[in-house]
Amino acid sequence: MIEIRKMELCDTRAVAKVEKTCFSNNPWSEQAFINEMNNELTVYYVAVDNGKIVGYAGFWNVSGEGDITNVAVIPEYRQQGIASKLIKKITDSARALGLSSITLEVRKSNTVAQNLYKKFGFSVVGERKRYYSDREDALLMTLLMD
16 A cells, blocks of 8 residues: 655655666766755655655745646656656645646656546646756646635
8 A cells, every 4th residue: 555645854765766777867976865855835745655765756835836846756656646646746735835827847758657646636837948957848836726
C-alpha cells in the first residue's frame, strides 16, 4: 500500500536518489532538497512503499499561487496511480491554502505527463522555448482553483 505523506528533512537523501533515477539530465542534488525543506514557501510530499520512497512531488506557494517544481516516480512503480495520488495531494493542499492557481512546466515531448495533468484540470496556457538544459521546449500548464 502506497502512503503519501509530507516530506521530512530526513527524506532528502532518498528523494535525491529518486530525482537522479527519474531525471538523469541535470538532476537536483540532495542539498537542493535540503534547501527546499528549509524554505517556508515550499510544500513537498513523498510516496512511500513499505518504508521505501518511490516518488515525490512539490510546489512553491508564492503570492497566493502555486508552482509545481517536480513530480517523479521511479520507473518500476509507474503506471500504478502514484503520480495521480501525488498530484491530488498537491491540488488538495493548494485548495486548503486558498491558492488561486497552480502552474507547472512539462516537456513538450512528455505526453504521458501532460495527459495526467489534464486529468486534474490543468490546461496548456503557453510555451517556454528552449526551457530545459537540453533546449527542449516546455508547455506551461495551469489549473485555476475553485
